[in-house]
Amino acid sequence: MKPTGKYGPLWTAMVTPFHENGSIDFKACESLIDHLIATGTDVLVVAGTTGESPFLTLEACEQLFRFCVKYVNGRVPIVAGTGTNSTKTTVERSLMAEETGVDAIMLVTPYYNKPSQDGLYAHFQHVATKTSLPIMLYNVPGRTGCHLEAETVIRLSTIDSIVAIKEASGDLEQIAAIIEGTPDSFAVYSGDDGLTLPVLAIGGDGIVSVASHVLGQEMKQIVNAFLTGQKEDAAKAHRQLLPAMKAMFLAPNPSCVKYALNQLGVNVGDVQLPLIPLNELEKKQVDYALASFATMKNKAELN
Numbered sequence: 001m002k003p004t005g006k007y008g009p010l011w012t013a014m015v016t017p018f019h020e021n022g023s024i025d026f027k028a029c030e031s032l033i034d035h036l037i038a039t040g041t042d043v044l045v046v047a048g049t050t051g052e053s054p055f056l057t058l059e060a061c062e063q064l065f066r067f068c069v070k071y072v073n074g075r076v077p078i079v080a081g082t083g084t085n086s087t088k089t090t091v092e093r094s095l096m097a098e099e100t101g102v103d104a105i106m107l108v109t110p111y112y113n114k115p116s117q118d119g120l121y122a123h124f125q126h127v128a129t130k131t132s133l134p135i136m137l138y139n140v141p142g143r144t145g146c147h148l149e150a151e152t153v154i155r156l157s158t159i160d161s162i163v164a165i166k167e168a169s170g171d172l173e174q175i176a177a178i179i180e181g182t183p184d185s186f187a188v189y190s191g192d193d194g195l196t197l198p199v200l201a202i203g204g205d206g207i208v209s210v211a212s213h214v215l216g217q218e219m220k221q222i223v224n225a226f227l228t229g230q231k232e233d234a235a236k237a238h239r240q241l242l243p244a245m246k247a248m249f250l251a252p253n254p255s256c257v258k259y260a261l262n263q264l265g266v267n268v269g270d271v272q273l274p275l276i277p278l279n280e281l282e283k284k285q286v287d288y289a290l291a292s293f294a295t296m297k298n299k300a301e302l303n
Contacts, residue, residue, distance in 0.1 A: 008042025038218030
């Protein structure tokens, strides 16, 4: 039987906490992981875009994966971001991740060199032959300049170890085509917080979220309400949460969510260059969005 990528509906693309000198703050990782699991995260995605993967060396990734596997201790699955724009390097990182004991890997489309669709198929197929881990594809053309077309995803879904996709193209027609054309065992997750409910509504399996760092319980409530047939409640909650979700992307990710976590007392340090911390206006905008949502939520609970 083909393995499934359906580990649960709410995945968090985890930020990487850093010390001021740029080394990983593993003590802060402990607090962050506990916070995410306590607020509803089903799966942790480590060293992805939100984890500032371009800044992480191979050695740093290995240390991070080993730490997360040991500290999580089976509480939730761990998916390691190992994709690069080099097939050889992607294989090396994926084999390293497998050795650390992670549950699956996530492979972003090769960025910058713009392979053809046949090239993309060959890239992912080759990596799949080298590792026994389940693979989640990651399509985010706005960052990579490389779009993984629905037809290519459908071809790749016939490979036993390619079991899921994080779809961050923002194109619901593309996502619908993937859902329709792939086996039921193939999992399709939104890569955009604001499309969580629309993707669920067309048959998707959940969200790989950034906002769940600070809105985890609320994100989980939306998903659970939809999955249990309370669709009007899910729709209302989704609409109310959209401004707070949007606030997490006022500046290049993960600058906003790191700021918000620090404000909540979940200290994760700052982003690393070439990303920069929020300016004062951006901080005020994030504060306002989160405070407005909290006020609205409190009023609703009183009524």
